[in-house]
Amino acid sequence: MIPELGQFALILALAMAVIQGTLPIFGAQMGKTTWMNVARPAAFGQATFVTIALAVLTYAFVTQDFSVVYVAQNSNLLLPIPYRVSAVWGAHEGSLLLWVWILAVWTVAVALFSRSQPDGFIARVIGVMGWISVGFLLFTLLTSNPFLRHVPALPDGNDLNPLLQDPGLIIHPPMLYTGYVGFSVAFAFAIAALLEGRVDSRWVRWSRPWTNVAWAFLTIGIALGSWWAYYELGWGGWWFWDPVENASFMPWLAGTALIHSQAVTDKRGAFKSWTILLAISAFSLSLLGTFLVRSGVLTSVHAFASDPERGMFILGFLFVLCGGALLLYAIRAPGIATGGQFSTVSRETALLTNNLFMAGSAAMVLVGTLYPLIAEAAGWGKISVGPPYFGLMFFILMAPIILLMPYGPFTRWRSDNAGRLVRDSLPLLAVSVVAGVAPWIVWQDLSIRGVLGLAGGIWVMAMTIKYLLHVNRSAKSRWLGMPRLSRAALGMLLAHLGVGVFLIGVTMVETRGIEKDVAMKPGESFEANGYDFQFLGVNRVDGPNYQADQGVFSVSRGGDVIAELRPEKRGYSRGGQIMTEAAIDPGLTRDLYVSLGEPLDETGSWAVRVYFKPFIRWIWLGALMMMAGGMLAASDQRYFREAAAARKARAAAQGDGEPAAQGDEAPAAA
Amino acid sequence: MTPTRKRRLYAVLAIAVGVSGAVALALTALNDNMLFFFSPAEVHAGEVPSGSNFRLGGMVLDGSVSRTPGDLKVRFVLTDYNKSVPVEFEGILPDLFREGQGIIAQGALSTGASGEQVFIASEVLAKHDETYMPPEVADALKKAEEAKEAAGDS
Numbered sequence: 001m002i003p004e005l006g007q008f009a010l011i012l013a014l015a016m017a018v019i020q021g022t023l024p025i026f027g028a029q030m031g032k033t034t035w036m037n038v039a040r041p042a043a044f045g046q047a048t049f050v051t052i053a054l055a056v057l058t059y060a061f062v063t064q065d066f067s068v069v070y071v072a073q074n075s076n077l078l079l080p081i082p083y084r085v086s087a088v089w090g091a092h093e094g095s096l097l098l099w100v101w102i103l104a105v106w107t108v109a110v111a112l113f114s115r116s117q118p119d120g121f122i123a124r125v126i127g128v129m130g131w132i133s134v135g136f137l138l139f140t141l142l143t144s145n146p147f148l149r150h151v152p153a154l155p156d157g158n159d160l161n162p163l164l165q166d167p168g169l170i171i172h173p174p175m176l177y178t179g180y181v182g183f184s185v186a187f188a189f190a191i192a193a194l195l196e197g198r199v200d201s202r203w204v205r206w207s208r209p210w211t212n213v214a215w216a217f218l219t220i221g222i223a224l225g226s227w228w229a230y231y232e233l234g235w236g237g238w239w240f241w242d243p244v245e246n247a248s249f250m251p252w253l254a255g256t257a258l259i260h261s262q263a264v265t266d267k268r269g270a271f272k273s274w275t276i277l278l279a280i281s282a283f284s285l286s287l288l289g290t291f292l293v294r295s296g297v298l299t300s301v302h303a304f305a306s307d308p309e310r311g312m313f314i315l316g317f318l319f320v321l322c323g324g325a326l327l328l329y330a331i332r333a334p335g336i337a338t339g340g341q342f343s344t345v346s347r348e349t350a351l352l353t354n355n356l357f358m359a360g361s362a363a364m365v366l367v368g369t370l371y372p373l374i375a376e377a378a379g380w381g382k383i384s385v386g387p388p389y390f391g392l393m394f395f396i397l398m399a400p401i402i403l404l405m406p407y408g409p410f411t412r413w414r415s416d417n418a419g420r421l422v423r424d425s426l427p428l429l430a431v432s433v434v435a436g437v438a439p440w441i442v443w444q445d446l447s448i449r450g451v452l453g454l455a456g457g458i459w460v461m462a463m464t465i466k467y468l469l470h471v472n473r474s475a476k477s478r479w480l481g482m483p484r485l486s487r488a489a490l491g492m493l494l495a496h497l498g499v500g501v502f503l504i505g506v507t508m509v510e511t512r513g514i515e516k517d518v519a520m521k522p523g524e525s526f527e528a529n530g531y532d533f534q535f536l537g538v539n540r541v542d543g544p545n546y547q548a549d550q551g552v553f554s555v556s557r558g559g560d561v562i563a564e565l566r567p568e569k570r571g572y573s574r575g576g577q578i579m580t581e582a583a584i585d586p587g588l589t590r591d592l593y594v595s596l597g598e599p600l601d602e603t604g605s606w607a608v609r610v611y612f613k614p615f616i617r618w619i620w621l622g623a624l625m626m627m628a629g630g631m632l633a634a635s636d637q638r639y640f641r642e643a644a645a646a647r648k649a650r651a652a653a654q655g656d657g658e659p660a661a662q663g664d665e666a667p668a669a670a
Numbered sequence: 671m672t673p674t675r676k677r678r679l680y681a682v683l684a685i686a687v688g689v690s691g692a693v694a695l696a697l698t699a700l701n702d703n704m705l706f707f708f709s710p711a712e713v714h715a716g717e718v719p720s721g722s723n724f725r726l727g728g729m730v731l732d733g734s735v736s737r738t739p740g741d742l743k744v745r746f747v748l749t750d751y752n753k754s755v756p757v758e759f760e761g762i763l764p765d766l767f768r769e770g771q772g773i774i775a776q777g778a779l780s781t782g783a784s785g786e787q788v789f790i791a792s793e794v795l796a797k798h799d800e801t802y803m804p805p806e807v808a809d810a811l812k813k814a815e816e817a818k819e820a821a822g823d824s
Contacts, residue, residue, distance in 0.1 A: 597763070
């Protein structure tokens, strides 16, 4: 009976979403306040029902209700409780439900934190989010119902894919989806502005914190996925340019462009149309990502069993949503006023350059990801595009960004002097060049990418810190020795610093990492970069739902034992899937990584993977800093102050006037 | 032309040049890094340009996997149950590699000791999900299972 309740709740949620998508928008277009006021209650109602549905599915997993097909396919009696919960989003149906639920949470958040904004505008925003919800609820109910029954109940379930039985995978999908779906807020704000016909910089100001939060979640979601792939897949890589990774990376690139373009539109009123287009593209790319992952049209290492019919639904939905948005844009675009003037050397130009390269990178990833599809449709044969394409293109497109990025904060709005900017940066430029060339001299065999990567990383970090000190010196008052920067500016600096840290990590791993596959007998040793990996043998160990061969390795350096690594080869009892569990000794400057291949012969020798990964933690540390920067920027006091001022103005105007002009106090930077 | 218009013209020109440059670059990079996919039948029909890197896909023939003791060299046969191609690989195979499983190998053809064609794989890819299978096979298996369940319940 209980699973049917979940199903019922989903249908009610769909009904609520239809109301949320229609009445408020019509009300806003026709000026009917009572209709507009339906927006918030409908959003709350929809969220309540989706939450009930998600709770019911979770309950079915925790209580092992194998009469539900989805539960039976993705859980079994031996599965530990935490993985029973995360199994809710371990496969297609449940992950869609999670998608819809996160959308509902975002909608509720918008409904709650938008009291300061005009009713008509917010009614449209919530209405647009309602339509997105309708699409995904229909998708869930029609093609991927998680509550389908199997009568009679099965005695035991299949199993959750062992790869997903991991703490990283408990949090990776929710974070990633929060990011994906979060771009729907910026999208809805853009569409609402277009619907209203008042495309000015107000909507951008309101949507900025939302975009920053969504971007921060997407950043950490992608980083978690990368970290998980690194330790769980047993190949020690952190990025593979796999179509599914690209699917999450494209919205990230578009989103990065969006947060920079929003800054210009907010501060200077320029790039209004461009910002709207980016908001539409970021969310469309999120949907495209969902399509690519869920349809299985591309051969990917992530290709979990998938279904073309589902892909067609998302593709159709993508066309309707993206096409509709672009049509609306085409109708309204001629009426969009152009913004403030600026000269060739100005912060506007710097941010525009950022946008061009970010959008270019997104397009480049899109072309590489979709090319195999196009080629197959055109009959050119079955093709795949290899990582070298992405690696080369990305290097070419990112090099200018890395070179120019540190100038951004130093450059003034409207107009600046290029000579001054370059002159001021010369000492640090020299330092960076030395930082790149010196390791090349010491190590002899550093590639050109290695030299440029290290120089670039140091360049970005040094210039960012210089900016912090420079503002510190010119600021009148200090707080705990910190300059009086707005949180938005601090967030930006933290994120830029993160880019530098990330770049150092990537460069070190790619150029100085050691990856060896070796055959080892018990007692034998293998030396990598001064670390001595001694293979002591393999034991048999039992886990809750698997048996494993556990290898024992003693790692020493200069005679001192520094770590004992125990990689495992697990055989899961149900389904018999084999899984590699790597053993890692992590460190800030290096990871030591061992994973087991397979037994080679009767003498106890094994195929073993021995990796030395310098600075690999910096990759995720950099991503973490970018995420923290995004969150910090979103929490800027300015948004709260402006909201409070607008509320006050509305109260003064008896609750139905437009908000008063918002005081734009310029923080020291931003 | 007013100075503003002139500046805009330059900006548009710069963007146009940049975009076409980027597109040209992307297409060149694509062409250099494209990998074609061929089945064992296509390999036998001689459709593979000689010396090129490509992806070979098929099922691992039962009983065909053999190792040389002491090192990481492994040999197996990829088949589409009609034609087959022997494959050599040195390294660690993915967890989901096993006989009777569909896999994709990346590498190039070379001529073996006895003059036959051997595929030298630099990479072997298998899916994340053991239940993944070509749709036709999955369908047949599902039907068989349903029939078995129906028999067991009655």
